[in-house]
Amino acid sequence: MRRWIRIGNMRGVAHGLAVVALLLSLAGVVRAAVTVQAVVDQEEVYVGQSFTLQVQVEGSDSPGEPDISSLIDFTVEPRGGQQNSSESVSIINGRMSRVSHRGYVFNYELTSKREGRLVIPPLSVIIDKQLYQTQPVRIVVKQPEESDEFKLRQTLSKDRVYVGEPVTLTVTWYIGKDVKGFNFTLPIFSDPRFTISADDRASLTPGQDNSVRIPVPGGEIVAEKGQGVLNGEKYLTVTFSRIVTVNETGKISLPQITVSCQALSGYRQGSGRDPFSGMFPDDFFGRSRQVYRTEVVPSDQPVVEVFPLPEEGRPVDFTGLVGEYSVAVTATPTKVKIGDPITLNIQIAGPSVAGASLPSLAEGLGVNDFKVPDEMAPGEGSAVLKTFTQTIRARHAGVRQIPSLHLAYFNPDTGRYETASSPPVLLEVSEARLVTAQDAEGGMPSGPEKKELTTVKGGISYNYEGPEVLTIQAPIGSVGMDFGWYVLLGAPPGVFLLVLVGAGVVRLGRKDPVGRAARRAYGRLRTELDPLADGSETVAGYQAIGLAMREYLGAKLRRNPAALTYVDVEPDLIHAGVGPELLGRLRQVMEQCEASQYAGALSLGDVKRLRDLAVQVADDLESLLVKGVGR
Template identity: 30%
Template sequence: SVSLDKESVVFGDSVLLTITARGISQAEPPQLPEIPDFEVRFAGSRQESFSSYTVAIQGRRVEQKTSGGGMMFDYEFIPKKKGVFNIPSFILTIAGRQYRTSEYSIEVVEANEAPEDIFLTFSADKNQVYLGEKILLTFKWYFNQNIQEYRINIPWLSGLKNFLVEDPQLDKSKRYQRLVINGNEEVIAEKKSEYYKGRQYAVVVFKKILTPMSTGEYTLEPAYLKCDAVTGYKRRQRDRFFNDFFGSDIDDFFGMGRKAITEAFSARSNSLSLMVRPLPEEGQPVSFSGAVGNFDFQVSVAPLKVKAGDPVTVTMKVSGHGNIEQIEIPQFPELPEFKGYEPETRVEAKQIGVESVGEKIFEKVLVPKKEGVYQIPPVSFSYFDSEKGRYQTITRGPFPVSVEKGLKPEKELTIVILPEGKEKKGEGIKFIKQDIRYIKTGLGVIRGEERLFYKSFVFWLWGFVPAPLIALGCFLFQRRKMRFKQDVGFARYRRAAKVASRELKSCEKLIKQVEPGNFYIEISKILNNYLADKLNCSTASMSVEVVDALRNKGIEEVVLKDVKDCYERCELVKFSKVTSNKQEMQRLLNTAKGLIAKLEKVL
């Protein structure tokens, strides 16, 4: 059966459609077709328990029967505009069987407009940006009267494409709380007092940082608010305030322990238009790798006088503000006179507004092979200055390095194999640094014929043990099954790795299709969901800051570093013509798989 919780709804609110399938204990949520004029979201499933009863005739038992039981699936229908709309009849498939629903009509009306003391605003620090340039979005909810119930819908926040969405760094001197949006999502918000057009309001504020991954024009739909505003009080009776977020001293101030009289209001914010411009192709340096902002570049080499075999460290430091986390190591030439090692990278930055301010340091170790005077050629770093609208290139070097003869030069082990009869002519095959595998001369321990297993005591013991073991196994299995149903946190914890592994396999399709944008978003989403399930918290609180939560659980610093590195690598999306290739995407996928395997051992 299919039912609606209401047939008339105010614009900005939603209708709950419930599908009930009786007589089944487990089933996957049915897929609904696209419904015109509505945005449809799956809101969860519930299970009804079965009941049993005995059929008796003239006092004699005839049979035992069961009734009830089944699954209920909830879907949220959010209207896109005002008017009278039909939900057409469609076919559902549940547990392998098909059902056809009835047609429903829903009226969407305009609610009482929010008074001047309840309204929403939605703003961006800039509406035109270059590819890779970050945008700071600010959502504000103003009110100066008591609120009893609320519901906020921000349609684009759940599935924004072509953007990376992240939370700004929190100011530790401020107090933050969680605000529920879109039914079950949570965001970190600040509650404060603010003046607007000469009036004082209580304001709920939260911010998001968007990093565009594709050029074009984008429109962010308005946010919707439905709330019950207090218009008066009656009877001196203490009333619980509507939720933890607003459950502070405001209730005492406005309510004074009296029962509130409420009236429903709705509000809608403005929409936002964003223009993402491509980085100019004209004048783009060869050394440019996606840095956008305003930076300085310094290079140092130490020591400049060494002995052969001793290390020389080349330190390249990029400092300034912009997308500093995404900056890649400047192009470094191959030096045949030196043996090079993979560079080490560290970031020392903090977030001020939308931008990261600080420095990123690359340290590359070179080991000279032999004595002589060599020159490390100039190193260049290029970035796009979004304020000036042009590319900038900074070049440092060259750097002379004097190499003296080492005390213990590296020796080469040479093994020469000469064919028979060629010893004096010096002809043969030459191998460098090869080990010799010797012929084994010992046979090891030789054992006699072992006793057949079916004649052993262990074999006959297993003939009697399985029965109680099977009974114990069934008991433990049923107990575990009930815990999965009753303890949501335990179920999330146990299924986290399996779900993450299945979703990581789906990322291989994105690698074959060479879709770096969707690939990086999917990897970050999988890691967020995995850690949220393991820690039994909302995915909205997942970010690099989760490292602190893992540290409190006693996770080793080596594993914490891997978590942070994986988050940072997910953000290393190239925002210029230089795009990620399949090898880089496959490397990140392998890193994510290895990280989850490590966390499974310690969480």
Template identity: 40%
Template sequence: MTRFNDFWFRVLAHGLIALCLGEGVCAAEQLSAQAQVDRDQLFLGESFTLQIQVSGSDSPTIPDLSGLADFTARYAGGQKSNSSQTTIINGQVSHSVSLGFVMVYQLTPKRAGTLVIPPIDTVANQQTLKTKPIRIQVRTPAETPDFKVRQSLSRTECFVGEPITLTIIWYIGKNVGNYSFHMPLLDRKEFGFADPELRQSPGEKPVRIPTSGGEGIGLQGTGELDGAGYTTVTFRKVLIPRQPGEFQVDPVNVVFDAVTGYRRMRSPFGGVFPNSAFGSQEPVFEKVVVPSNPLKLKVAALPETGQPPDFGGNIGEYRIEVSATPTEVNIGDPITVTIALSGPEYLNEVELPPLDRQPTLSRDFKIPREMAPGRIEGNQKLFTQTIRATHAEVKEIPPIELSCFNPKSGRYEIAKSQPVPLAVRATRVVTAADAEGLQPGQAGSELEAWSKGIAHNYEDKGALRHFPYGPTTWFQSTLWLSLFGIPPLIYFGTLVTASTLRRRHADPLSVRARRAYPSFITQLRTIRKHARTDTASICSQLLDAVRTYIGAKLRVPAVSLTYADVEPMLSGAGADVKTMASLKRLFEHCEAGSYAGGGADAGTPADLVERAHKLVHTLEHTLK
């Protein structure tokens, strides 16, 4: 009997005994809700965990905390916490069942001071439960000589709807790990936000930037500030003001773990071996929060005077270049027109007005209403459209126009392209002779009489041969065997393939989870080949491989995973404390090795690779 069946056999037996003896009726558990945090003192910009434990029900409603005034909240998931117990004392059987549900949130304070998480309502079994308020002490961070943050705007004065670029540079003087950017500006309703094109210079490499609102992509490089050299992480965001006014751009706080020293790791045989294969130095991390400088932004309203009727909200000094191919056509032939817009730094949101609304163009050309979406190439946004000339008098593609507002001159303007010369020929009438391929005056050949007549093709009976035909001859022919045998093989092969694909598409995440460990081993082989090269690159690749594995096993996106994200999920899946501690150190060491131009000094890159291999091997047994 299996362990599973044995368990349910015991439960059934105890239930029968309880029914026979009339004992062990479980009482209804009292409903309650409690809230607790993992810490109540932190710096502005740090995040903390809020847990709401509901007792007496395993299906409560999930509270929406997006309306908290002083905190940004993100729901990290929840799970049931049910338990049952059966006891037999002196022949008396009692059976009790406890129902519960735990909800986990990640909260980030919006300001410094003494903040209060208000009572939170949740509904269970048609009853409204309230948690008690919790006080949180939030301190103001300060910069240090080793770590500084600077933010700047491409323009400090702009108009409503004009995109401007916010640039944040984090200057790093020591090894760091486990970082995130807290940007209060992203919660402002007065602005829209977008991600600019990533323009990478030589010597820079892309890095993930965890933020309080999600994740972005930045660039790691080097730079100077006040005469000192630093490793830099640069992050940009496009701001689009939605209303006029003067705005204070709050400081950006970067939260990270800084290496403050190193401690020797003990060998498995006891004692400390700093110079042997068993001993190595492990970094000691301290939580640090560094603020940036504040900024001011003045936003003016667009003038109403002189606004063109077809103005679409485009702000900037625009230039339009138009090319066409071919330029020598017949009436009705397709002409592909390419329109290149340039000028403003940010062009992603710019759209070209429909060309059929431009009278000078629609007068001489047939223009479809649909247009392919634009694409960014370098400093331009390109649009393509197919048009057709409607008569032979067309000599050019007239200028393409775009209404815009020039913030430098403070006036509405119309950007125009140069005309494109065309040569349009009148369409020639196609005759029956053209269709037959005959030249004028050319006639078909006359029929000739065959002197021998139709009997010329006759042969006598002696030319006839007997060819046997029937089922016995079919299997002696390769062709007939193929005709009979191949269709069933194709059918069964198609059936097996379709069945396999259906299973995969029914649960593709399950397939990804099964392949996670072999994929990790393949990545590890590649990393091992370069384990003696660039330490920063090895740490970055190794952390990506571990994230990809954990994301596949937990069925969550891997690109945004941090240790804080995976810790509650892995613990809930059965990972023990020792494994989680090893995983946290691996995250810290790899992230520390990816920054400040050096490694985390937690052993050689080969040591990190082996530690990751053992850790993932342990997780593979836990997560099966």
């Protein structure tokens, strides 16, 4: 009886759920109309102080992105968005209804560029192919004022420069009290009058004890923490520098930088109801809370006077470099045959090489002496050193050197246009010998020397000359008969022998797969390295050599090749009897391949040279490792 009662109750619950589901399906669905509005978390801010703007959409959870192109008085940083949807069910007077709420919120971080009563204009949002607009929002923006506790200074290494001349901008924030959280606003980074690049001479490594990260447009700056004195007062400091190039002439004021932070302003005691409140003013029990308030610190705005470059004496090949620059050229190899690839490394050094371009190689080297690719390789490097890597080929054996390459620049110290020149690089170019098929087969004729057919008294045998004619020639019929008998008699045992050998090889491979991999390692290595014999000058070539060597050593030493380095394999190779000279060559191959992952193909020589060295190393190792070294 209890069993039936329990089942009956379960059936009642199921019936009730079905009725509720039916009522929900029949009940009216109430949905809010689509609306769009803009809201801010602060209506009064300082220039350089960030605040949050939200575009709130009601009635849809899949709107299009708002059009923010009209926010010209603010710098805008999108901070993502999220759905804001929910559903609820209500029963009023026996009538059930379902309320469905659909929404979406877009978040933006805004920073004002100027003071005054500013307006965030209506922003357009497209929802289900319909255009909606937010209401305008008014913001009061005040100019920040410098206080005794905080100072912000901009310093230029020169205040009188030529247009395009790089100078160092140093920014120092002087801190006189405890702060938590800060944000720099750097309008100079987006000002078209200036070009900003990294200052490698003052770079720090992130994570050092005296370093602090500062987000900037397109990345971050690693600043240095320290101590300083300003107007006779001691401060903690945060300092960073950048290379600045001014792109316009005249007297130009640097845009004002600001930093907003949460500064300690005092302490708040605990609740008055606490019987111990006030008894321990030194906050022994931690009941006092630190109180912070927002501080916005403005910088000064130094003026720089910018002069135009003179027209007199401007070289035809001048590309706009201002400062003192140098150019250096290296070539590998310097002993070649006609048409062999020569890797050319061209380095340009100076105060700012971000915009430096490669000198015209076709004009500098001469199209009659060298074959130069039409497409030039892009340069890579730092802010003060840029390296271009290019492959050229000598056209004839009369080429004796790579001539000097020239780089024109304007020297602001002398006020004149000057030219930097690289020293010539001596070459030895020899003729390329044509290799015939006969050369490849050994150089001597493989059969009787045949002449034109002539009628001679001695008969047809006189048409052949050479020692081959001295061999006994069997009759044609007897040769064919002997060969047939040989095939007939030798085929069955030959087939049996082949099957027997094949089965033995299969059994051996199954019994010792590691040994089989070690025996085949050299063949696989050559298969991987042979396609690189043309000397392709790419990072992929270095990586292919490194992978092939790791797989070869992994098979021979019975190690996992995935992350093998020279340090990993050196003990096993010494144990196998590999000498210091061979170990040194192997180390050179593996370390150059590993370096290419970080430095690209810069100053690593050509792929063909490294590939040939890797093959020589593998040839020498093969005779020592034989079937592999057990671990």
